[in-house]
Amino acid sequence: MLIVQKYGGTSVGDLERIGNVASRVAKAKKEGHDVVVVVSAMSGETNKLVGYAQHFSETPSAREMDILLSSGERVTSALLAIALSEMGFPALALTGRQAGIYTDDVHTMARIEHIDNTKMKSELAKGKVIVVAGFQGITEDGTVSTLGRGGSDLSAVAVAGALNADLCEIYTDVDGIYTTDPRIEPKAKKIEKISYDEMLEFASLGAKVLQNRSVELAKKLNVNLVTRSSFNDNEGTLITKEENIMEKPIVSGVAVDKNQARITLRGVSDKPGIAAEIFSTLAKNNVNVDMIIQNVGEDSSTNLGFTVPENELEKAKEIMLELNAAAHLEFDSDIAKVSIVGVGMKSHSGVASRAFETLAKENINIEMISTSEIKISMVVAEKYSELAVRALHNAYEMYK
């Protein structure tokens, strides 16, 4: 097999840990696999460099930031290659440029445009382990670029795609994706396989293991992603295309997002365009609106409710007061969004009603509902959120 392994900042956080990563790579080589490793900077390095730059400027040039920030991954890649070679596994460190990772020229937030895999292929053919500095590439005019937060994951997925790798393993400090947060529900189980689409819903719901950009790219390039821990030998979670998952659970997991706040407008004048004005003004001010519900009120006015991230509530409040769009305004940050996700929902009816019944049985009032093909989200009072998670986890037998 050709395996791409990506190790994040905590996995290469000090020299001892880099040594452990080398042993892990060596193990894969001993098992007969070809290995390409993608590494992040040692944890803390990138933040240190950002701090340095901010000492000089609040708005440092993005081009120069990229020269600055790309140095951390170079250090890790060189050290890991040195460690591997010393252990008898000849290894070659490649910078983003040397690995042929070409990006657009949006410095500090570049997108990978294509990968020239010539160098990697020829070195793999020689039996070498390739250690690629993650997070970085090169623009067409030869300037260093970086890919933004989570960029090393993107590097790994893109490299796996370009080399048609069998597997792309993303190593972090957690074992994989769980059916729900084990701190809330001790019966939470690690998910063995999950589809790209389910993972995308999970990530947007606050599961912070993988960023959506990486999952989207993996889906596009049809890369089999595995997320697992670099600190133990446990099997991780495979994120793959739906067709590869034989037994599709109706509900794969339940997620909770407590960083939500609700705004309710009572007595909105029922004239055309008022909702559009509200939401376009919020968008213009970079307030992210998530769920929206609208009820017809008693007279000619309506009630309008929507949720925003908790840390954007103050800004949303100001905008609402300025717009003066409703007779009464209510704000509530003591809410949580509980969501169940599962590809099986597509082919099963009654999934939603069981969720509503489950919460009703626990006397939990559902304040808002939104659904997609593979997800049902419910807003409840924050104090009930853990209970709601446990009840749903149990109702769909996710512990099995």
Add this chain to the structure above:
Amino acid sequence: MLIVQKYGGTSVGDLERIGNVASRVAKAKKEGHDVVVVVSAMSGETNKLVGYAQHFSETPSAREMDILLSSGERVTSALLAIALSEMGFPALALTGRQAGIYTDDVHTMARIEHIDNTKMKSELAKGKVIVVAGFQGITEDGTVSTLGRGGSDLSAVAVAGALNADLCEIYTDVDGIYTTDPRIEPKAKKIEKISYDEMLEFASLGAKVLQNRSVELAKKLNVNLVTRSSFNDNEGTLITKEENIMEKPIVSGVAVDKNQARITLRGVSDKPGIAAEIFSTLAKNNVNVDMIIQNVGEDSSTNLGFTVPENELEKAKEIMLELNAAAHLEFDSDIAKVSIVGVGMKSHSGVASRAFETLAKENINIEMISTSEIKISMVVAEKYSELAVRALHNAYEMYK
């Protein structure tokens, strides 16, 4: 004027000092000059990275070492460019590759082969300050290379040559080149101008301001070098071609090297090839022999004396005992080499005899002598070395 300014590790040792460097560059820009800056890594960074690599291997791959070591200068160049731009002086950081510095492929000790100045020229034409990451270049096949110790000085000189700069200023923590060590002779004076050849003799005598490689390159490229301090506004020392120095002093300075040891072989059998065998064996074992004297002895044997660096004495001892080349062996590490250097010697006679008289007047015995066109070196007992320096400094009126 087009000025290349090079700042070493202590000059960019922390963020505050990088800020000071930015102010100094800004000053040159305000005076109407075009400026290219070459920077080292922040002091301590390179040693830290070397330590990291040695954690994994005593003989790390040179190619990977170069990816590792080249990161420090990238950080400094980006930070300085950010600081300058914030101050209103648009600046561009260039890595060795982006600056067009091509080297051979002897990793960690590469030699600059040529510089493609296109990018630097076009950016200078736009009025930008260019900040080049020193110490690094790129091989013809696109791998990062580094130039070895003192490499940033070499980068600066080579860039100055490639751009036909009017001046190449090397900033360190000392004011320039002195007629002698001011700690020995308080009347030591800073030298205003000195020729390349004199500087080369000084450097080999232990004046550690500039490495010989840089001076040799400056001589070859006809670059006017200035060495000065980044911590004050004092004028430095100009190192230039002899023709540019109108008034040539007979003696420019006096240097002392205490890290010398002498080996004396008494009763060397006077057969052909014995001296050749001794010195070729020493050379094979990487012992650097400096001065050599040979006297005809009383019978058919001769006496042979030579000096080696003090830290190579033990190795030299072993070799001499093994060769068993002489009846008696003497070792003396309590010696010092005192040298006077000056282009004026070429056209003045009597310079040497005045030196010998001066030391004789102080009752200092001269144990060995060697001379070149512009240098006279004398070995004396180490305890007399300071007195010898002061006496010579005075005799040639270097305080003037």
